[in-house]
Amino acid sequence: xxAPAAVELTTYISTRLNDYDSESDTxxxxxxxxxxxxxxxxxxEQRPLIRATTTTSDSFGGCELNDFEDxxxxxxxxxxxxxxxxxxxxxxxxQGSSGSYFVxxxxxDTIGVxxxxxxxPYGQLNPKWTKWLHKICCPCCFGRSCLIPNQGYMSxxxxxxxxxxxxxxxxxxxxxxxxxxxxxxxxxQDRCAMRMRRFATEQWPDSVGKRVNAGLPKKVGSFQTFxxxxxxxxxxxxEISSDPLPPHLxxxxxxxxxxxxxxxxxxxxxDRGNDNWLVKYQRPQTEVDTTDTGDGDNQWTLVxxxxxxxxxxxxxxxxxxxxxxxxxxxxxxxxxxxxxxxMAEEVFSxxxxxxxxPKLERPGFLESIQxxxxxxxxxxxxxxxxxxxxxMAVLKGQVLNLLQAFENGYTPQQLVQxxxxxxxxxxxxxxxxxxxxxxxxxxxxxxxxx
Numbered sequence: 001x002x003a004p005a006a007v008e009l010t011t012y013i014s015t016r017l018n019d020y021d022s023e024s025d026t027x028x029x030x031x032x033x034x035x036x037x038x039x040x041x042x043x044x045e046q047r048p049l050i051r052a053t054t055t056t057s058d059s060f061g062g063c064e065l066n067d068f069e070d071x072x073x074x075x076x077x078x079x080x081x082x083x084x085x086x087x088x089x090x091x092x093x094x095q096g097s098s099g100s101y102f103v104x105x106x107x108x109d110t111i112g113v114x115x116x117x118x119x120x121p122y123g124q125l126n127p128k129w130t131k132w133l134h135k136i137c138c139p140c141c142f143g144r145s146c147l148i149p150n151q152g153y154m155s156x157x158x159x160x161x162x163x164x165x166x167x168x169x170x171x172x173x174x175x176x177x178x179x180x181x182x183x184x185x186x187x188x189q190d191r192c193a194m195r196m197r198r199f200a201t202e203q204w205p206d207s208v209g210k211r212v213n214a215g216l217p218k219k220v221g222s223f224q225t226f227x228x229x230x231x232x233x234x235x236x237x238x239e240i241s242s243d244p245l246p247p248h249l250x251x252x253x254x255x256x257x258x259x260x261x262x263x264x265x266x267x268x269x270x271d272r273g274n275d276n277w278l279v280k281y282q283r284p285q286t287e288v289d290t291t292d293t294g295d296g297d298n299q300w301t302l303v304x305x306x307x308x309x310x311x312x313x314x315x316x317x318x319x320x321x322x323x324x325x326x327x328x329x330x331x332x333x334x335x336x337x338x339x340x341x342x343m344a345e346e347v348f349s350x351x352x353x354x355x356x357x358p359k360l361e362r363p364g365f366l367e368s369i370q371x372x373x374x375x376x377x378x379x380x381x382x383x384x385x386x387x388x389x390x391x392m393a394v395l396k397g398q399v400l401n402l403l404q405a406f407e408n409g410y411t412p413q414q415l416v417q418x419x420x421x422x423x424x425x426x427x428x429x430x431x432x433x434x435x436x437x438x439x440x441x442x443x444x445x446x447x448x449x450x
Contacts, residue, residue, distance in 0.1 A: 065178040065218065073173055076112060076225060079105040080179065089183045090114060097121045097131050098152070098320075099185055103223070114177065115320065116221035119185055120152045127185040144270060144321065146328045148387055152320030154377050156222035159267055159319035161376060165369050166266075166356055168259040170316045176379065177223035180216045190217060227315045230278035237274065237341070239281075246284060249312050253279075256314040257343045258352040261336075261412045266398050267322040270334035274341075276318035284310035325390040327420040336416055344412040353406045360399055369395075389425060396423035397438075 066081075068074045080103045084090070088108055090101035099119025103112045118125045153176065160174035194216050245253060264272050321334075328334050338344060359365055370392050377388055400423065405415040422439045 068175060070173070070175075073175060073225070076105075077177060077223065079111060080114075080223075082106050083108075084179070084181050089181050090179075092127065092183060096318075097126075097128050098123070099125070099127045101181075101183065102226075103179070110226045112226050113224045113317075114179055114221055115153055115156065115224075116179075116184060116219040117150065117153045118219065119221075120150055120320070122149050125185045125187065144324075144328075144332075144334070145330045146324035146326050146334075147270065147321060148323075148325060148382075148384075148391075150382070151377075151380060153220070153222040154380055155267075155320045155322045156224060157376060158373055159263065159269075159316070159322055160224075161372055162267055162369060163263055163316070165365075165372070166262065166359060168263055168355075170256065170259050170263065170314050171319065172225045172227050172315055172317065174222055174224040174319075176220065176376075178218040178220055179223070180218040182216065184216070184219055186216055222320070224317065227278065227280070227317075229282075230280045230313075230315050232275055233277045233279050233314075234274040236279040236281050245312070246310070249284075249310055253312050253314075254343055254346060255349060255351055256312065257338070257341075258348055258412070259355075260314055260316055261338065261344070261415070262352065262356055262402065263316055264322075264336055264338070265402055265415060266395060267319070268324050268327070268394055268398055269319060269322040269336070270324060270328065271318065271321035273337045277338075278315040278317060280311070280313045280315070282311045323391045324394055325387050327394060327422070339413050339416045347409050347411050348406060357403065357406050360403055366396060366399060390422075393422040393424045393439075397421035 066074075066077050068077070083104050083106045086106060088104050088106065090103045093100045093102060093113070098115060098121045100113055100115045102110045103114050105111045116125075117123065119127060121128075121131045156174050157176050160171045163169065163171035164173075240253075244250070260277060263269075373392070374388060377383055378385075397420065400421060401415065401418045404410075405418065410418075419440050424439055
């Protein structure tokens, strides 16, 4: 079916923009807002987002390091810290283009994945040589022009926040954490300073030892809880293509897939292939229990059979390349690769619409997401207010398209063909009210298939 034309958006979006305008009148808690699209001043792309070293004195908004309101998540982090102190160090994940690590508990079970900020694909301490070679040999294609560089860890945590706000529950819980371990990639200066501090604390434990931390500096990054029993989606999809699912599991997979579509589309994930989302599939099984009664010729065998219905569940991992500040408009489109799956040809189900649509239409809901993302993203040293509101302009435009897709009965495949739009939040005057302005992307990327 042909892509929905931009003209079809006019009537629908005009009413939605009025709703946004009414919300904007009462949501000025973040102070003055920079006009989206204003190129004046210094942006986060024009200054380094990573300083040379990260010390243990870093804190998040004045709070203690690794202090969370979520008691369950706090217990996981405490277990990780105890394991590191006892010599059970995180193990590097050799797949991927960044420094990411499997974190274990004192029982040596994997409990999470830690991705330090300065070891991201374009970070200063990325241990993978492929991105360094990319930067040296092909600097013109280095990075993604639509993303703020070196903020993948914030994107990971932001995707988890949006997932929880929408009630999708497909992203493993992810938060910003500080950890230090010898297996992380540190500079030579950091390791030399650590040895000098350790020597000093051993020589003068009663004086220097009480005031100096002898360990390596803690790194800030995203910590995502580990999901057990999951496999790459590409592997599971090949399996069920040859051995189809029972009807009830096929319906459940479709609902889970639609949640993935909603999340990826709203945060505009630019890196969603079939190798970075996981599926946990438990086949239906029939269990037979036999019991012998009596003896001799009067012996009877009682057979009790119970059938397990099986289960299937999706986990959306690797969300570090989301929340762009503009739609891709240079070389690549960064498409959603799930759009080519057969499940993307099915119309959004009533269950998905009933779960997501009332929340997105609720007055003030998008503003609450924006405020929470502001509180999260502003903790980064290179945070730029103007760039943040451009990110939110893309997010709100994606929400408008998604709501119209629900109204018109579109499929996920049709959804991704809708014209990309942005909802810019601007001020009419210095003391005037905020208004929202719609802008449709004019320039299409050179390559439309990658």
